[in-house]
Amino acid sequence: MLAQQVLNGLFLGAVYALFAVGYTLVFGVLDILNLAHAAIFTAAAFTAFSLAEGAMPLWAAFVVATLVAGVLGILLDRVAFAPLRRRNAGTLAPLISSIGVAIIIGAVLRAVYGVDERHFTTAGLDSAPAIHLGPVTFTSVELAIFLSAIALMVVLSWILRATTLGRRIRAVAEDRLAAALLGVNLERTIAATFFIASGLGGAAGILTGLEYNSVTLDMGAPIELKGLAVIILGGMGSVTGAVIGGFIIGAVETFAIAYGLSPWRDALVFGVMFALLIARPSGLFGKRALRQA
Amino acid sequence: MSPLVEFYAKHSQLIDQIGINAVLALSLSVSLQAGQLALAQAAFMGIAAYVSAILAMNAHWPLPATIAAGIAASTLVAAALAFPLRRLRGIFLAIATVGFGEIVRVFANNLSITGGAEGISGIPNDATTPVIYGSLALVAVALVVLSRTKFALAVTLVREDEHAAQGVGVDVGTIRLLSLALGGAIAGLGGALYAHAAFFIAPGDFGFARMEEILVWCVVGGVTSPLGAVLGAGLLSILPEAIRFLADYREITDGIILLAVILFFPDGIASLWRRGAVRVKS
Numbered sequence: 001m002l003a004q005q006v007l008n009g010l011f012l013g014a015v016y017a018l019f020a021v022g023y024t025l026v027f028g029v030l031d032i033l034n035l036a037h038a039a040i041f042t043a044a045a046f047t048a049f050s051l052a053e054g055a056m057p058l059w060a061a062f063v064v065a066t067l068v069a070g071v072l073g074i075l076l077d078r079v080a081f082a083p084l085r086r087r088n089a090g091t092l093a094p095l096i097s098s099i100g101v102a103i104i105i106g107a108v109l110r111a112v113y114g115v116d117e118r119h120f121t122t123a124g125l126d127s128a129p130a131i132h133l134g135p136v137t138f139t140s141v142e143l144a145i146f147l148s149a150i151a152l153m154v155v156l157s158w159i160l161r162a163t164t165l166g167r168r169i170r171a172v173a174e175d176r177l178a179a180a181l182l183g184v185n186l187e188r189t190i191a192a193t194f195f196i197a198s199g200l201g202g203a204a205g206i207l208t209g210l211e212y213n214s215v216t217l218d219m220g221a222p223i224e225l226k227g228l229a230v231i232i233l234g235g236m237g238s239v240t241g242a243v244i245g246g247f248i249i250g251a252v253e254t255f256a257i258a259y260g261l262s263p264w265r266d267a268l269v270f271g272v273m274f275a276l277l278i279a280r281p282s283g284l285f286g287k288r289a290l291r292q293a
Numbered sequence: 294m295s296p297l298v299e300f301y302a303k304h305s306q307l308i309d310q311i312g313i314n315a316v317l318a319l320s321l322s323v324s325l326q327a328g329q330l331a332l333a334q335a336a337f338m339g340i341a342a343y344v345s346a347i348l349a350m351n352a353h354w355p356l357p358a359t360i361a362a363g364i365a366a367s368t369l370v371a372a373a374l375a376f377p378l379r380r381l382r383g384i385f386l387a388i389a390t391v392g393f394g395e396i397v398r399v400f401a402n403n404l405s406i407t408g409g410a411e412g413i414s415g416i417p418n419d420a421t422t423p424v425i426y427g428s429l430a431l432v433a434v435a436l437v438v439l440s441r442t443k444f445a446l447a448v449t450l451v452r453e454d455e456h457a458a459q460g461v462g463v464d465v466g467t468i469r470l471l472s473l474a475l476g477g478a479i480a481g482l483g484g485a486l487y488a489h490a491a492f493f494i495a496p497g498d499f500g501f502a503r504m505e506e507i508l509v510w511c512v513v514g515g516v517t518s519p520l521g522a523v524l525g526a527g528l529l530s531i532l533p534e535a536i537r538f539l540a541d542y543r544e545i546t547d548g549i550i551l552l553a554v555i556l557f558f559p560d561g562i563a564s565l566w567r568r569g570a571v572r573v574k575s
Binding site (some may be wrong): 099100221 | 325377378384385391392544
């Protein structure tokens with residue numbers, strides 16, 4: 001029973017972590033809260049759904065829709081953030097312009113897909129065989145989702161640590177002006193950051209859609225705010241923190257459900273977040289972690 | 294029927310809504326003018342809406358008494374929040390207050406006295422147009438009077454530079470507490486009016502979507518003045534009705550307008566009027 005709950009928490013947490021990593025990456029690099037992240041999460045899920053309906057294999061639909069989400073991220077930056085960056089507009093303006101883009105993306109999705117829930121019809125998705133491993137049970141689909149999320153986070157960590165792009169991203173996060181003086185192309189680095197962050201957010205959306213085999217217009221609403229709890233827990237701007245925070249929030253939620261507190265689980269999640277913000281606003285890891293990644 | 298009466302009969306619901314929205318926008322503008330991105334207005338609104346609805350339904354209190362009780366409740370909660378929030382600024386304050394709002398929503402969803410997810414229906418529909426606009430006028434007058442006091446000066450100082458404010462003897466903590474409580478009180482008024490104009494309330498009415506809406510009104514109108522908040526709430530409430538022929542594209546036009554205002558008129562629509570005035574003078 002306990003082992004099963006831990007496993008459920010890990011499965012849920014992996015997707016939270018994946019979503020939050022992109023959220024926090026943008027904050028770490030640009031000091032802005034991107035409220036269109038959840039809209040891209042949803043858009044990617046619908047894109048993957050359409051591609052899979054078009055007889056594309058599920059894995060290919062996943063890859064293509066993730067790339068589409070990344071490109072959407074670059075567009076988002078060009079439309080909503082780049083113009084404000086040029087005039088140093090502070091924190092409130094980008095928050096509002098990202099809400100504007102989120103509304104537009106939501107409206108486009110509604111116009112294209114209507115308000116009905118969509119399901120992937122790929123064969124075998126709902127009848128995936130259960131795997132019994134000691135005290136725990138899970139399906140092969142759940143396992144694939146979990147492993148995809150982990151793999152993407154490992155790749156991100158490698159990019160940030162070991163590649164020139166990663167070094168540039170960290171340099172811009174540390175000090176935008178100094179990085180520019182040292183010859184880092186700011187706009188290109190920021191575009192790459194948005195491509196990666198939105199790609200990961202989109203991947204989280206596709207995986208969430210597959211996990212419950214349900215794609216809806218409002219699927220991004222719960223994770224948008226829970227993602228905030230995750231990045232606060234880990235420390236705004238900390239990628240490692242977001243991963244750990246994702247698993248903690250996943251565990252809190254699963255255990256709340258297991259102990260019959262299901263209706264109260266969101267209050268628990270945000271209670272933890274609120275308490276941590278008051279006691280330690282820099283979170284468990286603080287912003288430094290991205291810079292040292 | 295005279296044309297005016299006819300117009301009112303046709304649009305009274307929208308007219309009431311605009312008045313309530315303006316009160317809500319004013320409540321947020323009070324925090325924003327103190328430089329605090331505190332986004333719990335929807336929660337304060339909800340607390341007062343539930344308190345006043347429950348008192349009207351279960352205890353049969355008259356309207357003014359239920360409104361007063363609702364305002365008292367939301368003001369107390371807002372003031373109590375000031376202490377834990379005292380060290381938070383900017384985005385962190387915004388996130389903490391959004392989290393608080395979610396907690397309030399979960400409570401409304403699960404308590405039996407609030408009617409759970411189904412909410413409360415059959416609330417006496419006694420917040421009439423004169424009551425709503427009388428309240429709005431009262432708030433506006435109070436804010437104008439307040440803007441001529443030393444309190445307003447201290448608020449401006451705190452917004453521009455907390456350390457400098459402290460340096461000249463302004464008690465920053467008290468100013469933050471007072472502006473949060475004042476915002477909570479006005480949001481409470483808006484919430485109580487909402488409950489008595491809507492007939493029906495549910496937890497979803499006071500969630501993050503509502504908070505976003507209030508924030509958008511303020512920013513589109515202009516965060517630097519209360520006038521901007523009222524203007525933003527008014528224009529954005531009328532717009533969907535005015536461009537009915539665009540009904541299918543309503544959401545997308547909302548998003549585009551929001552984006553255009555923030556990109557091209559950073560100080561909001563209210564600043565256009567001021568810009569125009571300056572140009573005429575020069």
